[in-house]
Structure formats: C-alpha cells, structure tokens
Amino acid sequence: MELQTAQAAPYLELMKKCLTRSIFPETLRPFARPTRSLHPVAWAVFPLISGFLEKSNRVICRRVKFDPAAREDGSDYLPDADTMIGFKRLNNLQHCIEQVLRENIPGDLIETGVWRGGACIFMRAVLKAYAEENRRVWVADSFEGLPRPDGRYEQDDGDAHWTQKSELGISVEQVETNFSKYGLLDDQVRFLKGWFKDTLPTAPIEKLAILRLDGDLYSSTMDSLQNLYSKLSPGGYLIVDDYGAIGGCRQAVDDFRLANRIETPMENIDWTGVYWKKQA
Numbered sequence: 001m002e003l004q005t006a007q008a009a010p011y012l013e014l015m016k017k018c019l020t021r022s023i024f025p026e027t028l029r030p031f032a033r034p035t036r037s038l039h040p041v042a043w044a045v046f047p048l049i050s051g052f053l054e055k056s057n058r059v060i061c062r063r064v065k066f067d068p069a070a071r072e073d074g075s076d077y078l079p080d081a082d083t084m085i086g087f088k089r090l091n092n093l094q095h096c097i098e099q100v101l102r103e104n105i106p107g108d109l110i111e112t113g114v115w116r117g118g119a120c121i122f123m124r125a126v127l128k129a130y131a132e133e134n135r136r137v138w139v140a141d142s143f144e145g146l147p148r149p150d151g152r153y154e155q156d157d158g159d160a161h162w163t164q165k166s167e168l169g170i171s172v173e174q175v176e177t178n179f180s181k182y183g184l185l186d187d188q189v190r191f192l193k194g195w196f197k198d199t200l201p202t203a204p205i206e207k208l209a210i211l212r213l214d215g216d217l218y219s220s221t222m223d224s225l226q227n228l229y230s231k232l233s234p235g236g237y238l239i240v241d242d243y244g245a246i247g248g249c250r251q252a253v254d255d256f257r258l259a260n261r262i263e264t265p266m267e268n269i270d271w272t273g274v275y276w277k278k279q280a
C-alpha cells in the first residue's frame with residue numbers, strides 16, 4: 001500500500017498534540033492531599049476543607065509550569081491528557097503502524113493496558129488517516145486499574161499499583177467518551193474488558209500487526225505475551241512501554257524472549273519504551 005504521508009501528517013500531528021495536551025497545556029494541578037513535608041495540622045485540616053469545597057464542585061489547585069521536554073518523553077504528571085506515553089512513543093507507534101500498512105502485514109492492532117485510551121485513540125486515528133477500513137483496534141483493560149498480585153509470579157509480590165484505583169482505574173464508559181471526543185468511536189474499535197488472564201486467552205482476535213504492551217506488572221506483561229505474541233504476524237511490531245521504567249515488566253519480556261528463543265534485537269524508543277519487528 002502506498003501511503004500518502006504528507007496528507008496524513010497534519011492530522012496526526014494535531015492528534016498527538018491534543019492527546020498529550022501539548023496544544024493547550026494544563027496550567028492547574030488539583031492538589032490532592034498535603035505532602036508529608038507539611039505540618040501535621042495540614043493533614044488534619046485538608047480533608048475537611050477539600051470535602052467542603054467538593055460539595056460545591058470546587059477543588060484546590062496549584063499552578064504548574066508546562067515542561068515540553070517531559071511531555072516529549074512522557075515522564076510528567078498528567079491531570080487531563082488522554083495518554084501518558086508522550087510524543088516519542090506516539091511517534092514510534094505511528095512509525096510502526098505506517099510500516100505495517102506500507103508492507104501489507106496482516107492483522108489488527110491492540111494495546112493491553114490503555115488507561116484513558118489515548119494510545120488506542122491514536123491507533124484508530126492512524127487507520128483513519130490512511131482510510132484503512134479492514135483492521136480493528138482492540139482496547140484491552142480491566143477499566144478498574146491494575147490487579148492485586150495473586151501470587152502467580154513472585155516478581156509482582158508487594159506491588160502496590162492496584163491500590164491506585166482513582167488514578168489508574170478509568171471506566172470503559174469514560175474511554176468510549178474519549179474516543180467519541182475525536183470522532184473515532186466506531187465498529188473498528190473493540191473493547192476487551194476484564195483481567196488479561198481472563199480476556200486474552202479467548203479474545204476473538206485472529207492476527208495482529210501491532211501488539212503494544214502497557215500493563216506495568218510482570219503478570220500483565222507475561223499474560224499479554226503468552227496469549228498474543230503467537231498471533232503477531234511476521235513483520236508486525238511488538239512494543240513494550242515499561243521496559244526501562246519497571247523491573248517486573250522488563251523481567252517478563254526478558255523471560256519470554258529467552259523461553260521462546262527470540263533473538264531479534266530490541267530498539268530503544270526513549271528512556272523506557274522498546275520495540276522489535278517480529279521475524280519470520
């Protein structure tokens with residue numbers, strides 16, 4: 001397929017700026033609770049004041065300065081953005097999708113671990129930009145945050161991500177709304193709601209051209225690889241968001257590669273993301 005990249009580029013650049021809120025940077029950050037450095041009195045008084053304000057739809061905020069470099073590599077705090085992954089990893093995602101379209105590598109696109117949906121919204125946008133109507137975008141998440149470690153893998157023992165439900169548990173309705181904001185919620189988008197260990201083994205996916213992992217944990221990464229890597233077409237791309245940032249994720253990828261004798265070198269995307277092209 002010959003790609004009209006010059007025509008698609010302005011739309012996709014605008015999408016990346018919107019999804020990361022680089023176009024209208026956040027200037028206020030909700031002040032969730034006092035830090036430990038504050039006086040103990042602040043700990044006691046803050047919930048009372050914030051509870052009172054919330055009743056009339058008000059929150060305490062502090063001003064923040066937008067840092068373009070941090071948004072470039074997805075390392076800053078995001079009150080409003082639709083994705084955590086930053087420009088470099090969005091650029092990588094675009095590059096991989098354009099390659100599989102150009103080379104006619106068969107299969108759908110999936111992200112396992114979507115949060116507010118931004119990377120999946122971008123996948124759908126790239127398909128739209130190239131009028132690709134035969135591939136689907138699979139959006140896999142619990143939509144209630146990370147699982148509590150269940151003892152299957154000792155690498156996850158003690159991990160406390162599951163406690164961060166209010167920050168990481170974004171409902172499927174909210175993610176659908178986020179797709180709709182960009183006019184990208186349609187039949188080519190499919191949701192897989194539930195824990196990866198339950199949804200991925202029976203997911204009605206035949207082939208994948210892009211497999212993007214962003215589930216943070218050893219178990220979430222391993223469940224995704226064990227259930228989906230065999231469906232990735234040769235020439236398709238495996239992308240791992242958390243390889244540099246999270247030891248458990250890195251260990252799962254290394255263990256899987258060793259067990260399956262995958263020797264294709266990994267390429268670095270930025271300080272945490274890696275990817276490789278599946279060999280025949």
Ligand SMILES: C[S@@+](CC[C@H](N)C(=O)[O-])C[C@H]1O[C@@H](n2cnc3c(N)ncnc32)[C@H](O)[C@@H]1O
Nearest residue numbers: 083084113114115119142145195196214215220
């Ligand atoms: C770091 S966030 C994903 C960020 C997202 N890719 C983006 O573009 O901003 C991790 C997500 O993985 C999901 N998750 C992690 N492990 C999971 C599992 N085993 N089953 C289902 N969802 C999981 C969480 O609910 C959360 O939404």
